[in-house]
Amino acid sequence: MLDKLKDTSQRYKLLREPEIFAVARVEAALLRGARNFFDKNKYTEVVVPHLTRATGSCENMNTLFEVNYFGKRAFLSQTGQLYLESLIPELKKVWCVGPSFRAEPESDSRHLTEFPLIELEFQGEFDELLSEIENLTMTMIEEVLEDKKIKSVDRKRLEKIKIPFKKITYDEAVEELKNFGVKWGDDLKSKHEKYLVEKFGNQPLFITHFPISIKFFNMRKNEKNPKIVNSADLIFPFSGEAVGAAEREFEYQSVIKRLQESQMFKQLLKLGGNMEDFDWYLKYLKERSNVPHAGCGIGLNRVTQFILGTDDIRASTVYPLNSETLM
Secondary structure (H helix, E strand, O other), X not given: OOHHHHOOOOHXXXXXXXXXXXXXXXXXXXXXXHHHHHHHOXXXXXXXXXXXXXXXXXXXXXXXXXXXXOOEEEEEOOOOHHHHHOOHHHHOEEEEEXXXXXXXXXXXXXXXXXXXXXXXEEOOOHHHHHHHHHHHHXXXXXXXXXXXXXXXXXXXXXXXXXXXXXXXXXXXXXXXXXXXXXXXXXXXXXXXXXXXXHHXXXXXXXEEOOEHXXXXXXXXXXXXXXXEEOEEEEEEOOOEEEEEEEEEOOOHHHHHHHHHHXXXXXXXXXXXXXXXXXXXXXXXXXXXXXXXXXXXXXXXXXXXXXXXXXXXXXXXXXXXXXXXXXX
């Protein structure tokens, strides 16, 4: 039913088709479920900037869209994470939703150049974070199931989703993937995620404790093993990684050291940037110590893919944007 939505070149022709309305209703239900969860659990919604310096970037700075901001270099934001983190000492629990922009030239079933990203940060630790993600995810799924106008989803499949989700470590994942030639320190690809999800029952799957070298600079180093960080990716059937999560480094000296050692900072230097790109964030940490906290980002379209049961992200939103389409 959703195959016709994979073509983004003439999307306007489909704007009267029932498939489009079904997608819109699913997206709306997922967002409604997220807001219900945040309201019930006393989170404060924060409006974060979408034109930023490097503080609005994710791990790979080569995927930033550059903008001329009154003669200064700025970027279209990919994440509001650092902006949320700075409010933790006072507000304790914060969240935002907004567009995340990725200059990824691949025009395929996996990538969009703009998508809604739901983010949360709260004063808490790693195990609490995984539980928070599980409960948020289930609230979103339940909102879809409760919406009687949504006819196009496999309700029996969704009703089988239960928490807690299965959890494996990155080490265990690498062991399972040795026949793929995966070595410790490699980033996992979509085909690896698909294999692992299928092996563990086609249910949402957490992969935890990734190598420090392949993750965001302020993911907290594990106290027992300094080669890994207290991080987790939540993998869904059909869509793959939908959630990236971690405890955060929160002490000034630790953050400075990790930033200077990161691949992200090396990319920034090649782009002509320097430590001043993180000026406000570092000054904040230096002048006002933060508290232990954790958070995540949830790609709405990856969750929508899972709900709809499609392996193509272009079928997961009404107006998909990729490197070939600008509407």
